[in-house]
Amino acid sequence: MIGRTLHPGTATGEPIRLTAPLSFWGGVDEHGRIVDAHHPQCGAILTNRILLMESGRGSSSTSSVLAEQIRARTAPAAIILSRPDPIIPLGALVAAELYNLHLPVVVAPYDDLPLDGWLQVAAISTQAVITWSRFTP
Amino acid sequence: MLGGRDGDGVALAMRVIVGQARISDAPRLVEITSAHVDSCLYHGQVSLDFAHRLVELGAKVRVPTTLNVGSMDLIHPTLVRDPELATAGRELMAAYVELGCTPTFTCAPYQLPNRPGFGEHIAWAESNAIVFANSVLGARTDRYGDFLDVCAAITGRAPYSGLQTTGARRGTVVFDCRPLGDFMRSEIAYPLLGHHIGAVVGAEIPVLVGIPEEVTEDELKALGAAAASAGGVALFHVVGVTPEAPREFADLPVRRVDVDVLRRVRRDLSTFAGGELDAVSVGTPHASYAECVRLAELVADGPPMKVPFYLSTGRATRERLAGVLTTLEAAGVIVVVDTCTYVTAILSPDWKHVMTNSGKWAHYAPGNLNVSAVLGSLPECVASARAGRVILDS
Numbered sequence: 001m002i003g004r005t006l007h008p009g010t011a012t013g014e015p016i017r018l019t020a021p022l023s024f025w026g027g028v029d030e031h032g033r034i035v036d037a038h039h040p041q042c043g044a045i046l047t048n049r050i051l052l053m054e055s056g057r058g059s060s061s062t063s064s065v066l067a068e069q070i071r072a073r074t075a076p077a078a079i080i081l082s083r084p085d086p087i088i089p090l091g092a093l094v095a096a097e098l099y100n101l102h103l104p105v106v107v108a109p110y111d112d113l114p115l116d117g118w119l120q121v122a123a124i125s126t127q128a129v130i131t132w133s134r135f136t137p
Numbered sequence: 138m139l140g141g142r143d144g145d146g147v148a149l150a151m152r153v154i155v156g157q158a159r160i161s162d163a164p165r166l167v168e169i170t171s172a173h174v175d176s177c178l179y180h181g182q183v184s185l186d187f188a189h190r191l192v193e194l195g196a197k198v199r200v201p202t203t204l205n206v207g208s209m210d211l212i213h214p215t216l217v218r219d220p221e222l223a224t225a226g227r228e229l230m231a232a233y234v235e236l237g238c239t240p241t242f243t244c245a246p247y248q249l250p251n252r253p254g255f256g257e258h259i260a261w262a263e264s265n266a267i268v269f270a271n272s273v274l275g276a277r278t279d280r281y282g283d284f285l286d287v288c289a290a291i292t293g294r295a296p297y298s299g300l301q302t303t304g305a306r307r308g309t310v311v312f313d314c315r316p317l318g319d320f321m322r323s324e325i326a327y328p329l330l331g332h333h334i335g336a337v338v339g340a341e342i343p344v345l346v347g348i349p350e351e352v353t354e355d356e357l358k359a360l361g362a363a364a365a366s367a368g369g370v371a372l373f374h375v376v377g378v379t380p381e382a383p384r385e386f387a388d389l390p391v392r393r394v395d396v397d398v399l400r401r402v403r404r405d406l407s408t409f410a411g412g413e414l415d416a417v418s419v420g421t422p423h424a425s426y427a428e429c430v431r432l433a434e435l436v437a438d439g440p441p442m443k444v445p446f447y448l449s450t451g452r453a454t455r456e457r458l459a460g461v462l463t464t465l466e467a468a469g470v471i472v473v474v475d476t477c478t479y480v481t482a483i484l485s486p487d488w489k490h491v492m493t494n495s496g497k498w499a500h501y502a503p504g505n506l507n508v509s510a511v512l513g514s515l516p517e518c519v520a521s522a523r524a525g526r527v528i529l530d531s
Contacts (some may be wrong), residue, residue, distance in 0.1 A: 024505050026501070026505065037504070056173070059264075059266070059282070060175070060281065060282020061178070061180060061282060062282070063284040064284070065180055067183040068183040071182060071186070072181075086161050086397060088244070090156075090157060090282070090283075092287060093152075093153060093156050094187055094284050095183070097152070098187060099186075106489070118247070135516075
């Protein structure tokens with residue numbers, strides 16, 4: 001699957017698809033766990049997963065929270081959005097500038113992706129390629 | 138600037154601005170006349186690393202830049218109970234002052250002198266400040282957040298997209314508030330209406346009909362803050378009141394608001410029903426001079442307060458208070474500046490039941506502080522603090 005790159009990078013991981021929007025600020029703790037009590041997937045761990053979500057929601061402090069998780073190595077491995085969102089790639093950009101850590105953020109119609117197995121995201125500035133495999137690559 | 142002509146700090150800031158412009162499909166950048174920076178609130182080591190990197194690279198803001206609340210009350214430092222957070226918060230606030238920002242440390246920069254005028258392009262962060270600047274002042278800012286706000290201040294530029302552009306500022310949905318009648322003359326109506334609108338419309342642009350023409354800036358502040366926290370409202374129009382409100386809106390969908398709707402909102406926003414109270418917190422967003430005076434009048438005479446009563450305001454407002462401050466403190470009001478009770482460790486972790494007059498505080502505090510909140514008017518907050526339990530008029 002081909003997507004649009006909002007922030008470049010490469011990553012491999014197991015996908016987790018959110019069923020409702022999530023604000024990282026107040027919604028995810030420093031260990032990468034969803035703590036928003038109103039979220040249907042409260043308790044799920046996002047660390048090192050390929051996070052599939054519609055778009056960011058709520059506080060603009062999300063950029064800080066995501067950048068802090070990238071620094072602390074508790075962030076998702078990659079984030080695939082269905083709509084462009086400026087706040088999430090901003091967190092990724094700042095982490096890249098400060099720590100040389102690259103979390104790919106892409107926009108893609110992820111409904112067609114299988115949720116079992118593994119996803120690989122390879123995002124360069126011109127395009128993002130998402131591939132699936134049944135087993136650990 | 139991208140090439141480093143103005144230094145490496147400016148180049149870094151410009152990479153952030155250009156990157157954001159690409160993502161939001163902005164055709165160009167726009168020069169701004171002021172910035173309001175929220176990045177001075179501590180969110181972890183990355184907050185300090187980013188500010189320090191900018192300082193090391195020699196960056197300075199090139200437009201007048203105010204600062205939002207930090208994690209620390211620099212005038213009453215003992216109020217913050219977490220020493221590590223206090224140290225990091227203080228260090229971060231100092232770094233932003235070193236970048237050339239003015240140490241205002243308020244979430245209500247529109248209460249300061251020299252606020253932006255109609256049609257000015259600005260780059261403001263902090264959702265309540267954004268919605269006030271767009272709606273009440275008619276200045277133009279999109280929703281900017283951490284990192285982007287200070288990069289706009291350093292480059293003097295923002296992406297020309299979103300609410301910077303005329304086409305994106307038109308109302309999209311009408312809220313007919315006329316059925317509310319005299320209820321709109323009560324102060325509690327504004328946070329309730331704001332919360333309702335935010336929860337219903339998400340990020341659309343509401344047009345309000347039936348708001349009394351004599352509505353105050355403080356009431357519009359309360360409405361906007363609640364709408365921006367319950368949803369993503371960054372601009373609203375009030376027909377007959379705000380500068381860009383439409384005269385014709387017959388083609389827009391209409392939602393009717395009556396007193397029953399706002400009663401339900403009040404129940405939803407209050408996460409406990411009543412009974413014993415642990416504390417009261419007012420002044421979110423920061424109390425204006427007029428609101429501080431009104432509180433002083435309410436607490437000047439009468440029985441002492443049985444529970445701690447916090448008032449958050451800006452340091453500039455506090456300096457103007459003079460005798461009003463004496464009255465407040467003599468009555469036991471704990472004045473908080475530079476920060477706010479729901480973003481740092483001021484309330485005791487043992488307190489579970491807190492009353493507020495703010496829709497925004499009631500929305501965020503339960504998640505941030507693990508407390509239950511109940512919403513009341515300012516007189517109800519004072520009466521409840523004196524009784525040590527929730528006293529509501531209606």
